[in-house]
Amino acid sequence: MNQREGFGNAAALARATGQGFDYLIVGAGFAGSVLAERLARGMGRKVLLVEKRSHIGGNAHDRHDDAGVLIHPYGPHIFHTNSADIFEYLSRFTQWRPYQHRVLAQVDGQAVPLPINLDTVNRLYGMNLTSFEMEKFLESVAEKKDRVLTSEDAVVSKVGRDLYNKFFRGYTRKHWGLDPSELDASVTSRIPTRTNRDDRYFADTYQAMPVHGYTRMFEAMLAHPNIKVMLNTDYQEVVELLPWKHMIYTGPVDAFFNYKYGKLPYRSVRFEHKTLGQQQFQPVGTVNFPNDYAYTRVTEFKHLTGQSHAATSVVYEYPCAEGDPYYPVPRPENAALYKRYEAEAEQLDNVTFVGRLATYKYYNMDQVVGQALTAFKALSEHEVSSPAPLSEHIPVRSRSEVAGAA
Numbered sequence: 001m002n003q004r005e006g007f008g009n010a011a012a013l014a015r016a017t018g019q020g021f022d023y024l025i026v027g028a029g030f031a032g033s034v035l036a037e038r039l040a041r042g043m044g045r046k047v048l049l050v051e052k053r054s055h056i057g058g059n060a061h062d063r064h065d066d067a068g069v070l071i072h073p074y075g076p077h078i079f080h081t082n083s084a085d086i087f088e089y090l091s092r093f094t095q096w097r098p099y100q101h102r103v104l105a106q107v108d109g110q111a112v113p114l115p116i117n118l119d120t121v122n123r124l125y126g127m128n129l130t131s132f133e134m135e136k137f138l139e140s141v142a143e144k145k146d147r148v149l150t151s152e153d154a155v156v157s158k159v160g161r162d163l164y165n166k167f168f169r170g171y172t173r174k175h176w177g178l179d180p181s182e183l184d185a186s187v188t189s190r191i192p193t194r195t196n197r198d199d200r201y202f203a204d205t206y207q208a209m210p211v212h213g214y215t216r217m218f219e220a221m222l223a224h225p226n227i228k229v230m231l232n233t234d235y236q237e238v239v240e241l242l243p244w245k246h247m248i249y250t251g252p253v254d255a256f257f258n259y260k261y262g263k264l265p266y267r268s269v270r271f272e273h274k275t276l277g278q279q280q281f282q283p284v285g286t287v288n289f290p291n292d293y294a295y296t297r298v299t300e301f302k303h304l305t306g307q308s309h310a311a312t313s314v315v316y317e318y319p320c321a322e323g324d325p326y327y328p329v330p331r332p333e334n335a336a337l338y339k340r341y342e343a344e345a346e347q348l349d350n351v352t353f354v355g356r357l358a359t360y361k362y363y364n365m366d367q368v369v370g371q372a373l374t375a376f377k378a379l380s381e382h383e384v385s386s387p388a389p390l391s392e393h394i395p396v397r398s399r400s401e402v403a404g405a406a
């Protein structure tokens with residue numbers, strides 16, 4: 001892998017020999033790495049992958065902490081998908097360890113299953129309902145809504161006010177810094193309620209963790225002679241140094257356009273990692289705290305990774321306004337602001353925007369892989385129909401410029 005050192009020589013050499021890269025890819029997370037892999041291995045293209053952090057993998061990066069426990073520095077990442085294609089694609093770079101995530105929520109002095117299921121309701125209310133009776137119970141407590149607009153509407157119309165207050169209101173206020181009544185219905189509507197005893201957090205067909213971790217998977221993905229990886233480098237430092245034909249940008253879309261319409265709001269998280277001198281800290285991977293403490297949840301990594309170790313490491317998540325951009329804030333005015341950036345992005349002929357930050361949408365890992373594979377297909381078709389020239393000092397070209405030049 002190329003580190004930043006020595007790049008000056010590479011740049012001079014590339015210019016002197018008239019060589020360059022077919023693709024400049026910004027960001028070595030799932031979006032950038034999948035595209036680098038596909039373009040290099042699938043099409044024989046030369047790719048420069050530039051990452052401003054000191055490692056590959058984006059937010060899915062994992063590493064061993066000082067005690068030797070495998071942790072996720074940017075919060076717990078659990079892989080799950082319903083797509084056989086996406087699972088098979090990633091299986092080229094890793095073996096898997098079957099893992100079904102389980103979450104307990106600490107509510108009214110008890111740790112109960114989340115998503116809400118039959119056991120959750122029976123234990124909280126001291127009842128002994130059957131699945132059929134739970135359906136009737138939920139119908140009796142649900143608040144009828146003509147229109148479900150907000151997250152509050154989405155929850156109270158399904159499970160009623162009391163369960164909403166116990167599980168959703170406090171958690172959402174901590175997580176987003178906003179009341180559920182101020183957030184789009186989409187935020188909470190994807191959280192299911194089950195009338196059976198299924199206590200898995202996800203119901204997807206494929207639920208597994210890379211057997212040696214995400215970083216090893218990314219290393220296998222990027223191990224190709226046509227891929228050069230440059231860490232610790234903002235793409236702006238190199239974008240005009242080396243010739244390239246097409247840019248794939250997976251960073252924040254507002255930053256790309258120098259925040260010309262204003263900053264897109266994100267919610268961030270401060271991760272507090274701890275290593276404890278005990279085998280196990282909690283009974284399941286994650287415990288949520290909807291109503292108590294400033295943190296939202298605690299995750300113990302060994303449940304996720306299956307690692308055997310005398311010690312254990314946990315992470316506490318403290319949501320906050322400032323910090324790395326993690327969660328796009330789903331409010332109509334933010335969607336409208338993003339649309340303005342999206343319209344600008346669509347004008348650019350030789351830049352493709354892919355991934356969570358570049359499209360200002362919260363995506364799970366599998367969705368980003370899917371988005372990147374779709375982008376690859378479009379790029380390969382586009383290349384065949386209109387081969388791109390090598391650009392030297394015009395890093396970004398608008399569609400109108402291209403049309404004018406034609």
Ligand SMILES: Cc1cc2nc3c(=O)[nH]c(=O)nc-3n(C[C@H](O)[C@H](O)[C@H](O)COP(=O)(O)OP(=O)(O)OC[C@H]3O[C@@H](n4cnc5c(N)ncnc54)[C@H](O)[C@@H]3O)c2cc1C
Pocket residue numbers: 026027028029030031032050051052053057058059060074075076077078079080233234235236250251252269326327354355356357363364365366368
């Ligand atoms: C706390 C948390 C928990 C999550 N848990 C899960 C989970 O359990 N399961 C799941 O499926 N998904 C989970 N996700 C979502 C998952 O992290 C994303 O789907 C995935 O990381 C998105 O990949 P990406 O490549 O789009 O973005 P990223 O992983 O953010 O990668 C973008 C990369 O671009 C780099 N970059 C940005 N600007 C520049 C620049 N100017 N120059 C160079 N490099 C730049 C960044 O440093 C970053 O490494 C979670 C997300 C968060 C925040």
